Amino acid sequence: MAQDVRDDIRSFIAAKFPGMSFTDDEDIFALGFVNSLFAMELVMFIEKTFGTKIPNEELRLENFRTVVLMAELVQRRAEAAESGAVT
Amino acid sequence: MTAGTRAAIPDLATIARFVDEEVAPYADEWERTEKIPAEVQGRLGELGLWGPFLPAESGGTGMDMVTLGRIHEEIGRGCSSVRSLLTVHTMVTATVQRWGSAEQGERWLPALAAGGTLGAFCLTEPEFSGSDATVAGTTAVAESDGWVLNGAKKWITGGQRAGVLLVFAETESGMSAFLVPADHPGVRVSPVSRVLGTAASMLAAIEFDHVRLGPDALVGPPGWAAGTVMTGALDLGRYSVASGSVGIIRAALDASAAYTSQRRAGGGLLRDQPQIRAKISEMVTARNAARLLCAEAGRLKDAGDPATIMATWVAKYFASTAAARAASDAVQIHGANGCGPDYPVARLYRDAKVMEIIEGSTQIQELTIADEAYREVAR
Known part of the structure; x- marks a missing residue:
């Protein structure tokens, strides 16, 4: 699952910023092409694609810096849903 | 409608009739007087138009966004000032719904849904344009018992009548959003008059002078988010x-x-x-x-x-x-x-x-x- 999630996230970012090259563990914010508009799109993409709602406490820059970190966020949300912590 | 009760689901034909009979004929007069009568605010509440996208438990009807857009179109046909009030109120209400804590939702959403409390969106400043979205002028400093807000906002639609202000301010961790009751000590509201258009939208300049807020005033995550x-x-x-x-x-x-x-x-x-x-x-x-x-x-x-x-x-x-x-x-x-x-x-x-x-x-x-x-x- 983790690899599929990373693929989906990477594809979304790459489609938004063609010509930019980045690895899954590279800080996309440090590359300088992320603005608040894209951040909003990113949050909506993750919520829609992976059927989750990102709570306030998870909406931190640290969770969105890299593809790997975003995939881990998705994983945590899935585990929380399975455990019944979220509906 | 009283706070917390479910509004009737508004339909477009009813809204169109309301606009034809109770909005459009008076829009020029409202423009001249630079004010929307309080009774109109009440009628919008009776029609369930202040927060129809909210779930029933918060006083809405769970309306979809396509229909909401058609309703704002219909209101805009009659009076852009009324539609402007709906716009900023919708922005504040949706923010509380999406990002607010359970306590903030319980405190504000029923009154926002009924329109008994109007919301105003406070981003633009006298020295900083809304397009820039730099909020360096207004600051919120964390203290042991909450926050202290200082600064000024301008061109705030509905600011003259709003009961709750969604204020964006610079904090130590970056820009953050706060819910501020408009009657809070230190909040000063001044009408902005003689504007070119939407003159009845009751624009205001709002100053925040050492406004002391509790920790629960912060809405949504601080900083980047x-x-x-x-x-x-x-x-x-x-x-x-x-x-x-x-x-x-x-x-x-x-x-x-x-x-x-x-x-x-x-x-x-x-x-x-x-x-x-x-x-x-x-x-x-x-x-x-x-x-x-x-x-x-x-x-x-x-x-x-x-x-x-x-x-x-x-x-x-x-x-x-x-x-x-x-x-x-x-x-x-x-x-x-x-x-x-x-x-x-x-x-x-x-x-x-x-x-x-x-x-x-x-x-x-x-x-x-x-x-x-x-x-x-x-x-």
């Missing part, structure tokens, strides 16, 4: 303004068709002149195209699709510029009558110009939409 809170609210505001702009086009078309059907010149009715028919045709096409763009943006919102962000930019860009053209043409069609107070088109013209500035100016939209176009080409 507050940009998402702001972007989400502005996206919804942009959608409402786009929909309201469709309403302006409709009003310009209705007025122009009626006027040219009875006004004679050169031995015949104005409606028979090819130049008039061209302008009428352009208005019809603009109305239909803008409405379709709004519907697409609304459909994507309902689907939770991130493409709605750009679709809304495009809808607002098209609808607001088309509204300005339609209103300008309507004034031209009316001739000298279009410049006076006896026909609604001068007000439409003033209001339409404002649509090209608020919730993302035409120039900001051109930068953003063109950026997307270049990305599409590069794929």
Whole structure:
């Protein structure tokens, strides 16, 4: 699952910023092409694609810096849903 | 309706009748007096229009965004100032719903849904434009028992009557959003009058002088994520303004068709002149195209699709510029009558110009939409 999630996230970012090259563990914010508009799109993409709602406490820059970190966020949300912590 | 009770589901025919009978006939008077009567605020509450997208338990009806857009179009057809109040109120209400804590929701949402408490969106400052979204002027300093807010905001729609202010301020961790009761000690509200358009939207300048807030005033995450809170609210505001702009086009078309059907010149009715028919045709096409763009943006919102962000930019860009053209043409069609107070088109013209500035100016939209176009080409 983790690899599929990373693929989906990477594809979304790459489609938004063609010509930019980045690895899954590279800080996309440090590359300088992320603005608040894209951040909003990113949050909506993750919520829609992976059927989750990102709570306030998870909406931190640290969770969105890299593809790997975003995939881990998705994983945590899935585990929380399975455990019944979220509906 | 009282706070916490479920509103009836509003239907478009009822809203249209309300606009025809209780809004449009009075819009010029409200513009002159620079105020929307409190009774109208109450009527909007009775019709369930302040927060219909909220779930039933919060006083809404769970309305979809496409329908919400059509309602804001309908209200915008009658009076852009009323629609502006709905716009900012919607931005605040949706922010509390999406990002607010359970306690904030319980405290504010029922009153916001009923319209007993109006919300105002406080981003733009006297020295910092809303387009920049830099909030360096207003600060919120964390203290042991909460926050201390200092600064000033300007051009705040509905600020003269709002009960709760959604204020963006700079904190140690970056920009953050706060819910501030308008009657809180240290909050000073001053009317902004003699504005070009939407003159009845009760604009205000608001100063915050050592306003002490509890820790529960912070809404949504602080710092970086507050940009998402702001972007989400502005996206919804942009959608409402786009929909309201469709309403302006409709009003310009209705007025122009009626006027040219009875006004004679050169031995015949104005409606028979090819130049008039061209302008009428352009208005019809603009109305239909803008409405379709709004519907697409609304459909994507309902689907939770991130493409709605750009679709809304495009809808607002098209609808607001088309509204300005339609209103300008309507004034031209009316001739000298279009410049006076006896026909609604001068007000439409003033209001339409404002649509090209608020919730993302035409120039900001051109930068953003063109950026997307270049990305599409590069794929």
